[in-house]
Amino acid sequence: MPSYEQIVQQVITSILEIVSNNVSHNIDIDENTDFIADLEFDSLKVMNLMEEIEDLYDISVPLNVLADVRTVKDLAVQLQSLAGED
DSSP, X not given: OOOHXXXXXXXXXXXXXXXXXXXXXXXXXXXXXXXXXTTOOOHHHHHHHHHHHHHHHXXXXXXXXXXXXXXXXXXXXXXXXXXXXX
């Protein structure tokens, strides 16, 4: 199972891939970055991110988990929990 730090870095990498074509300025992303307030993610971008994350970890992220996810840290914690349930 990947460490928390590895999960955070992989989530950040996935986010950068999604936003790189749609943002004209550099974005600093860390574990406190808010998907909606800081990155202006809409539901489609969130679902694209989830698809990449699910493929990366070969897991299924339940939709009800997304209600508790606002930041990169929130997502990393949830992913670590889901990955540990195998």
